[in-house]
Amino acid sequence: MNKLKELYDNLDKIDSLPAFPSIAFEVINLTRSPSATSKDIEGVIKKDPNLVSQILKVANSSFYGLSKDVSSLNHAINLMGFLQIENVVMISVVLSSVKKMPLHKNFNRDKFLEHSFGCGVTAKIISNILNLNFNSAEFSCGVMHDMGKVLLDIYAPEILDEILDNAYKEGISFYDSEMKLYGINHSMMGAKLLSIWGLPEMLIDIIKNHHSPSSADNRLLAAIIHVSDLLTYSEGIGFGGNYSKFTLEEDEGWKIVVEEANMSKDFDLAFFTFKLYEEIENAKKIYFEGF
Amino acid sequence: MSVTMDAKTFEDLRLFIYQKSGIFFEKSKEYLLTNRLKKRLDALNMSTFEEYLRYIKSASGQKEMTNLFDAITINETYFFRHIKQIEAIKDAIVDELLKNKRSINIWSAACSSGEEPYTIVIALMEKYGQNIPARILGSDISKEILDKAKEGVYGEYALKELNSNMKRKYFDTIAPGKYKIKDFVKRKCIFKNINLMEERSLRSVGKMDLILCRNVLIYFDSKSRQKVIDTFYNNILNPNGYLMLGATESISRLNTKFKLCHFKMAIAYQK
Numbered sequence: 249m250n251k252l253k254e255l256y257d258n259l260d261k262i263d264s265l266p267a268f269p270s271i272a273f274e275v276i277n278l279t280r281s282p283s284a285t286s287k288d289i290e291g292v293i294k295k296d297p298n299l300v301s302q303i304l305k306v307a308n309s310s311f312y313g314l315s316k317d318v319s320s321l322n323h324a325i326n327l328m329g330f331l332q333i334e335n336v337v338m339i340s341v342v343l344s345s346v347k348k349m350p351l352h353k354n355f356n357r358d359k360f361l362e363h364s365f366g367c368g369v370t371a372k373i374i375s376n377i378l379n380l381n382f383n384s385a386e387f388s389c390g391v392m393h394d395m396g397k398v399l400l401d402i403y404a405p406e407i408l409d410e411i412l413d414n415a416y417k418e419g420i421s422f423y424d425s426e427m428k429l430y431g432i433n434h435s436m437m438g439a440k441l442l443s444i445w446g447l448p449e450m451l452i453d454i455i456k457n458h459h460s461p462s463s464a465d466n467r468l469l470a471a472i473i474h475v476s477d478l479l480t481y482s483e484g485i486g487f488g489g490n491y492s493k494f495t496l497e498e499d500e501g502w503k504i505v506v507e508e509a510n511m512s513k514d515f516d517l518a519f520f521t522f523k524l525y526e527e528i529e530n531a532k533k534i535y536f537e538g539f
Numbered sequence: 540m541s542v543t544m545d546a547k548t549f550e551d552l553r554l555f556i557y558q559k560s561g562i563f564f565e566k567s568k569e570y571l572l573t574n575r576l577k578k579r580l581d582a583l584n585m586s587t588f589e590e591y592l593r594y595i596k597s598a599s600g601q602k603e604m605t606n607l608f609d610a611i612t613i614n615e616t617y618f619f620r621h622i623k624q625i626e627a628i629k630d631a632i633v634d635e636l637l638k639n640k641r642s643i644n645i646w647s648a649a650c651s652s653g654e655e656p657y658t659i660v661i662a663l664m665e666k667y668g669q670n671i672p673a674r675i676l677g678s679d680i681s682k683e684i685l686d687k688a689k690e691g692v693y694g695e696y697a698l699k700e701l702n703s704n705m706k707r708k709y710f711d712t713i714a715p716g717k718y719k720i721k722d723f724v725k726r727k728c729i730f731k732n733i734n735l736m737e738e739r740s741l742r743s744v745g746k747m748d749l750i751l752c753r754n755v756l757i758y759f760d761s762k763s764r765q766k767v768i769d770t771f772y773n774n775i776l777n778p779n780g781y782l783m784l785g786a787t788e789s790i791s792r793l794n795t796k797f798k799l800c801h802f803k804m805a806i807a808y809q810k
Contacts, residue, residue: 419634482801484623493631495800495809517799518789521806522563529567 252430255403259440266345266398268445271296272337279330280448286325289333293321296340303328303336331384338388339365345398360398364391366485369531370476373524378509382469389454389473395441396434396455397422423459435459461501468508474501479521483528542580544573544588552592556611559604560757563787564611575610579603605758612754612785616654618661618693619700621753621786627802628749629662632781633673636748639779642672643748646775648735649755650677653688653728654697657720659751660727661709669723676744678733685730691720735759735767747775754785761793768795772810782808 259265274292278284293299300321307324308317318324325333342364346357368390375386400408407430415425426433439456450466454473457464464470478494478501496502496517505511544552552572553564564572576591583603585591594600595607619625636643647656656677663671679685695716698706710718734740735755750771756764768790771782782797783805784790790808791799797808 478801482803482806484804493635493800493802495798497798514792516789516791518561518791518806519557519563521799521801522565522787522789525804526565526567 250430250432251404252400252407252426252432255399256432256437256440259399259437260444262403265441265444266402268341268447269296269344271299272341273446275337276334276447279334284330286322286330289325289330290322293325293333299337299340302340303333306332306336329384335368335384335387335391338391339368342391342395345395360394362485363480364394366480366483366528367391367393367473367476370480370483370524370528371472373527373531374472374476374479377520377523377527378505378511380468380472380509382472385450385454386469386472386476389451389458389469390476392438392442392451393455393458393473393477394434394438396436396438399437399441400434433459461504467504471501471504471508475499475505479524482521483525485528485532542577542587544569544576548588548592552588555592555596556607558792560608560611561789561792562608562611562754562757562785563789565787572611576607579606579610608757612757616651617697617699618654618658620654620658622700623804624783624786625658625662627805627807628659628783629666631802632749632807633663633666636779636781637672640748642674644674644676644746645749646676646678646744646747646751648678648733648750648752650679650688650730651684652693653677653691653720653730654693655751655753656688656728656730657691657724660724661705664709664724671727673727675728676731676747677728678731678744680732680734682732685732689730691725693718693720736763738770741767741770741775744775746777748777748780750776750780750782752782752784754788756784756790757788764790765793768793768797772796776810778810780810782810784808 271292275289278289278292293303303321303324304318307328318327343361346361368387371386371390372384375382397408400411411422411426411429414429415422418425423433423435435456435458439452442452442455453465454470457470458473458477461467461470461474475496478496478499482494506515549569556562556564576588580586580588580591583591583594585594595603633643645659647659650656656675659675660671663673677688679688692713693710698710698718706718709721709724711721713719731743733744736759756767759767772795776782781800786805790797797810800807800809
């Protein structure tokens with residue numbers, strides 16, 4: 249049995265597996281409960297000062313277009329809405345898991361975070377530009393999409409190196425490289441972690457299929473994350489291990505987006521790209537400060 | 540009285556510019572557009588940008604287009620301008636093109652005083668040494684400016700992106716603040732006087748693997764633009780060859796078989 253397959257099969261038996269913080273879990277349960285009030289959520293979040301400051305920072309950023317000065321947690325929750333709060337919680341989960349990553353020669357932690365966040369932001373921007381409404385789920389999916397790589401870095405660093413080296417040598421993507429070498433990929437690995445954590449099926453479906461959007465239950469959202477992943481690379485944000493160039497028109501994910509989002513045949517891809525680059529420049533100032 | 544442009548006028552104006560020229564004018568350069576167009580407002584005796592927008596959208600405003608395009612294309616050239624495009628060429632495009640042949644042809648289709656073709660040579664020499672696997676053609680419509688390119692003498696400003704090591708490596712200092720491109724770089728470039736609007740002139744170009752054509756097509760009317768793009772595609776580019784435009788310039792709205800490719804922070808059109 250190959251080593252990666254072994255890790256994948258035994259993931260749930262690892263004692264030191266990054267945990268899903270209990271506060272985050274409580275918050276997500278509340279944001280998805282129809283009877284929860286903002287007071288309930290506030291009560292949970294208050295227990296974690298880092299989370300409070302993170303939420304206030306995001307609430308006061310121009311990204312959410314809230315012009316007022318938001319100083320109280322309750323105010324922030326009411327203004328941002330439950331789903332945005334969930335997004336910030338997801339970010340904090342990714343951050344705390346990544347803290348477990350060893351400092352590694354090829355796989356740079358900061359670059360990884362930038363890529364993850366960049367993908368979330370890009371997915372949000374694309375959804376805005378194309379007038380799609382995923383109730384903010386696109387952001388959490390984007391942020392979480394590469395969690396499988398974190399596991400590789402923690403538990404199989406030499407294999408991660410091998411995959412990266414091979415991707416570089418062959419000029420292929422990280423995904424193609426790991427599939428070629430081990431037949432197991434970071435999407436499967438990440439999906440398994442999320443399911444051990446007991447996260448919603450909808451999220452697991454997207455993480456599992458972000459490189460194979462046609463197989464997802466929610467094809468459109470998986471396709472948006474797939475495309476955002478590619479575009480995040482082309483925006484020069486962070487480093488997700490992908491070395492290859494891409495042609496959007498020929499991409500599996502983009503074809504799904506065109507089909508399912510009912511885009512017109514003469515959609516101007518270049519204009520869309522320029523607009524995206526511009527929005528990303530703005531978002532960078534908000535999200536990537538201080539990492 | 541200072542004239543300002545409100546957000547809606549800016550959006551309307553840049554959409555109009557994009558539809559007319561294919562140039563996406565970035566928000567971060569709004570102040571530049573405002574400053575430059577203020578001069579046009581003065582010249583035309585207008586007091587608001589709204590008035591100017593109405594004018595250029597009208598039939599009589601057609602003659603203003605050249606002035607508008609001059610204002611949006613910041614016509615300064617220096618070595619290693621648009622570094623992301625140079626990196627995409629050096630790190631990805633050239634590698635890909637060289638998979639099937641030993642040497643490639645690159646054409647800088649409006650090379651002005653030569654900074655762009657020489658930059659390509661220098662970038663490739665940094666990667667391959669003096670024996671680069673490429674021949675570079677630089678062309679321009681103006682004979683005078685081509686003479687300057689052939690002479691290859693530049694001031695401090697043109698070399699501002701180069702460190703002293705790079706300056707020494709590729710230039711001879713002929714006077715304080717005057718630099719002459721070294722012969723081994725020059726030898727890799729051929730310069731030709733070519734008018735992109737003339738069929739015969741275009742035919743003399745031969746076959747190319749990469750065409751750089753920055754902020755030139757914007758000055759053509761849509762019919763001529765289409766014709767040039769078709770000639771690039773049908774007669775000049777080799778299969779799988781690339782066309783690179785200005786960093787925020789596009790031909791997506793034209794009728795073309797070119798495919799848009801994304802590189803790291805740069806796009807290109809592939810045949």
